[in-house]
Each structure stands twice: as C-alpha cells, then as structure tokens.
Amino acid sequence: MSGQIWLSPPDVGPLEESYLLAALRSGWVAPLGPEVDAFEREVARHVGVSHAVALSSGTAGLHLALLALGVGPGQLVVVPSLTFVATANAVVYTGAEPVFVDCDPATGNLDPVLLRQLLADLHREGRTAAAVVPVDLFGSCADYGRILPVCGEYGVPVVEDAAEALGANRSGRAAGSFGRAGVFSFNGNKIITTSGGGMLVSDDADLVARCRYLATQARRPVAHYEHTEVGYNYRLSNLLAAIGRAQLHRLDTMIERRRRLREHYAKLFAAQPGVRLLAEDDHEANYWLTTLVVDRKSAGWHAGALADHLAALQIETRPLWKPMHRQPAYAGARALLTGAADRIFADGLALPSGSAMNESQIGKVLDGIETFLGAR
Known part of the structure; x- marks a missing residue:
C-alpha cells in the first residue's frame, strides 16, 4: 500500500x-x-x-x-x-x-x-x-x-x-x-x-x-x-x-501545515449544505485532526459514503470517537445525555490531517473529495 x-x-x-x-x-x-x-x-x-x-x-x-x-x-x-x-x-x-x-x-x-x-x-x-x-x-x-x-x-x-x-x-x-x-x-x-x-x-x-x-x-x-x-x-x-x-x-511548523490543510477543507465544503467542520470557529486549535459533521438530509449524502469513496482511492479517513455511553465496557454507567455525541458519532468523519503530507498527496485528497461532491 x-x-x-x-x-x-x-x-x-x-x-x-x-x-x-x-x-x-x-x-x-x-x-x-x-x-x-x-x-x-x-x-x-x-x-x-x-x-x-x-x-x-x-x-x-x-x-x-x-x-x-x-x-x-x-x-x-x-x-x-x-x-x-x-x-x-x-x-x-x-x-x-x-x-x-x-x-x-x-x-x-x-x-x-x-x-x-x-x-x-x-x-x-x-x-x-x-x-x-x-x-x-x-x-x-x-x-x-x-x-x-x-x-x-x-x-x-x-x-x-x-x-x-x-x-x-x-x-x-x-x-x-x-x-x-x-x-x-x-x-x-x-x-x-x-x-x-x-x-x-x-x-x-x-x-x-x-x-x-x-x-x-x-x-x-x-x-x-x-x-x-x-x-x-x-x-x-x-x-x-x-x-x-x-x-x-518543529511543533509550530507542523501546526501551521495542519492549519493550511484545514483551510483547504473549509473552502472545499463552504458551499456544501449540511456540512460543517467541528469547532470551525476555533482559531487557537492545533488542528490535530480536521473533522466533518454531515447532516445527511440537508447534504444529500452521509459521511460514510465519503469515507468509502476515499478508501477506494487509498485515502484513510476515520469515524469520530464512539461515545463512552455506547461502549459495551461501560454499559450501565451513569450518564447525562442530550444526543449530541451520538449525532456527531453517526454523522462525523476525520479527514487526512498529517503535517507530513506533501503537495501531491494533498492534491489527491482534495481532488477525491471534489469528485465525490461533483457526483452529487
């Protein structure tokens, strides 16, 4: 691979x-x-x-x-x-x-x-x-x-x-x-x-x-x-x-590279209805992972479909954390819930965010996403 x-x-x-x-x-x-x-x-x-x-x-x-x-x-x-x-x-x-x-x-x-x-x-x-x-x-x-x-x-x-x-x-x-x-x-x-x-x-x-x-x-x-x-x-x-x-x-340089990559993603999804970046207004983050949340009704597609499309191009994505109250190891634990974590887990996706990505790799990821969006 x-x-x-x-x-x-x-x-x-x-x-x-x-x-x-x-x-x-x-x-x-x-x-x-x-x-x-x-x-x-x-x-x-x-x-x-x-x-x-x-x-x-x-x-x-x-x-x-x-x-x-x-x-x-x-x-x-x-x-x-x-x-x-x-x-x-x-x-x-x-x-x-x-x-x-x-x-x-x-x-x-x-x-x-x-x-x-x-x-x-x-x-x-x-x-x-x-x-x-x-x-x-x-x-x-x-x-x-x-x-x-x-x-x-x-x-x-x-x-x-x-x-x-x-x-x-x-x-x-x-x-x-x-x-x-x-x-x-x-x-x-x-x-x-x-x-x-x-x-x-x-x-x-x-x-x-x-x-x-x-x-x-x-x-x-x-x-x-x-x-x-x-x-x-x-x-x-x-x-x-x-x-x-x-x-x-090298930390500051690596953060800056991740920030620029996040900006690429933000521009790509800016005009897409029902799609937002998690913590999109946080300009003091370290941009470790750029994560999407997709409202499938408004967007007309779901995060899993984008993940499958990118996987076919050998591009790794990842679902967001499965909430602890849904983990079998913590079944029955006390929890105060609104459903927000469940929705983020169901509709979220982490995109490639590494600071070591070169321009060719970044271009491949962005092109893959554009192709997916264009088909919809």
Missing part, C-alpha cells in the same frame, strides 16, 4: 534522527537520563507551567494525576462521553467510577451547562465528584472559562486531558495549563510523537512530586530497593525523549 495516504502519520526526519543518534551515542539508553530532564523542562516552558513529568503514555498521566488527587474506590469522576476510551479507563484504574456527560454539538467538547446540572444533581444527592476530566477534543480546547468556575463552585478539581491538544490555546492560554494538572499524549499519530509516550504538566509541585514518585515504582530514596506502597513503571525512555525534543522544536 505504498500509495496509501494515512490520517495522521508521524512527521519525522533528519532532526529527529540527529537527536536520537546523539542520545544513543551518549550511552543513556536506559529509561530516564538527560534527554528526559531536558524534554520535561522544554514542555513545561512551552505550556507555561512550572513542572512536567515525562511518562510512557498519556493514559499513565491521567492515571497518576487522579491518584495524586486522592481519587479511589467508591468515588465518581466526570468524563465527557465523546472521547477516546483512555480517559474513562484511567478513572477505572483508580477504582473510581466514570460518570459521562454529553458534548457541546458545535465543538464536541464537554458541555458546561450539562456539567453544572450534573454537579448540582450530585450535590442534592449528598455526593461530590472527585474530579472532572475535560478533553480538548481533536486539538481544540474545552471551554475552561465556563468549566473552571463551575468546578470551583462545587469544589471539584480539574484534570485536563490535553492528549490531542499540545500547541493549542484558549483565550491565549496554553492547552495543558488549565486545572490542577494537564496531560499530553505523544502516541504515533499525535501532533508530535515520541513513538509512544506522554507528559503530565502542572504548577502544583506536590502533585508533580507524587506523580514522579509513583511513576518510578514508588521506590523510596534509599540505597536498597524499598517500597512502602504500590507504584508503576510509567517513566519515558531517554531515547524516546530525544525524539520528542526534536519534535517540539
């Missing part, structure tokens, strides 16, 4: 190779090392926070952040229903239960009105959520200007799942800097990648120290191996951190 155009493949090249080779030649090939330390400092500086912990995945970051906040069995954690399953899984790892809340239909992000309703309902029941985990969906920050005051009113800490949003902003403030902690993912298809990896960021020094301790098997600072509680093997490799540092240096 040499001619295949992928949704969001890694964008790596000579700079990443040089960083990796230098790390390898340094002899620091085991987990941790100077590249990890530098990567943590650079990400923290980029986000505008005081501390960062490089980890094996974004999921590990969510798990540790919740543990550091004291989340555990018998407690409830609020999670958007429209997200990747890792957000909910991290809650379950602690022994707590996720409670799902529907999304703002314009952005796909957590609906602040529903969040207030849920926290008020819990208050009337004599309960309080242990945490709220908003998700910056597809690289567009949630509405923290409304979410944070609601959570503050009810005394609920916020852990920002910014897995998809490094480089995005909200009102000039960087993704990952909202709430008690923020978490990024550096999985292979993210805006930057370390192959696999993640980062927890925060201004809370005690929380970060706790997460760092738990991430290194909760080893006590003594010469022999001593553990007074259960920890986790969650730290990032020094070699992978070297790749991440090179990627971070």
